[in-house]
Amino acid sequence: MTRTARIDRETSESKVLVELDLDGTGRADISTGVGFYDHMLNALAKHALLDLHVNTVGDLEIDAHHTVEDTAIGLGQALKQALGDKRGIRRFGDATVPLDEALVHCTVDLSGRPYCVHTGEPEGQVYAIIGGDYAGSLTQHVFETLAFNAAICIHIRVLSGRDPHHIVEAQFKAFARALRDAAEHDPRQPGIPSTKGAL
Numbered sequence: 001m002t003r004t005a006r007i008d009r010e011t012s013e014s015k016v017l018v019e020l021d022l023d024g025t026g027r028a029d030i031s032t033g034v035g036f037y038d039h040m041l042n043a044l045a046k047h048a049l050l051d052l053h054v055n056t057v058g059d060l061e062i063d064a065h066h067t068v069e070d071t072a073i074g075l076g077q078a079l080k081q082a083l084g085d086k087r088g089i090r091r092f093g094d095a096t097v098p099l100d101e102a103l104v105h106c107t108v109d110l111s112g113r114p115y116c117v118h119t120g121e122p123e124g125q126v127y128a129i130i131g132g133d134y135a136g137s138l139t140q141h142v143f144e145t146l147a148f149n150a151a152i153c154i155h156i157r158v159l160s161g162r163d164p165h166h167i168v169e170a171q172f173k174a175f176a177r178a179l180r181d182a183a184e185h186d187p188r189q190p191g192i193p194s195t196k197g198a199l
Helices: 035-048 065-083 138-150 163-184
Strands: 004-008 016-021 027-031 051-058 092-099 101-111 117-118 153-160
Touching: 004 051, 004 101, 016 065, 027 101, 035 051, 035 065, 035 163, 051 065, 065 138, 065 153, 092 163, 138 153, 138 163, 153 163
Parallel strands: 027 051, 117 153
Antiparallel strands: 004 016, 016 051, 092 101, 101 153
């Protein structure tokens, strides 16, 4: 079964195309106009072993918010589409990932229920501007948006960190590794991993 998706979404604020293959090799072709966000989505693809194509044209003359948010909406919708009925997956995944002084723990449940718990960023992280146009406050919003649109549960805890770039990047990498584990096929579980029979 092919676990792929294509989302083409257009509003007055942005035009977003996302193509995704859950069973990829980590290939990425990312263009959002927000350089640091491109870097994070490349890291997500690499460490989740997704093949990911993203092309976003947004109203960057205002700021990066709509572009980042709308890309996360498209990515979340693509994840939901590619996961299908979730038959034969592990469902749960977790990872603790360091990046120099930063350390982040992430747990993912591909539950069909959107929820995001995001804690531990140091005071002032939300005000950091990374790469000239990525506000630190966007990171929590990205994961909340992904959780809502993919209908998954994400818990992210920043355990330590000082450098704003490292704090964000460790979060994307931890999420990537947790997602990779959760979405992997479980040879011992051919059905849907839920006592309810549906996710």
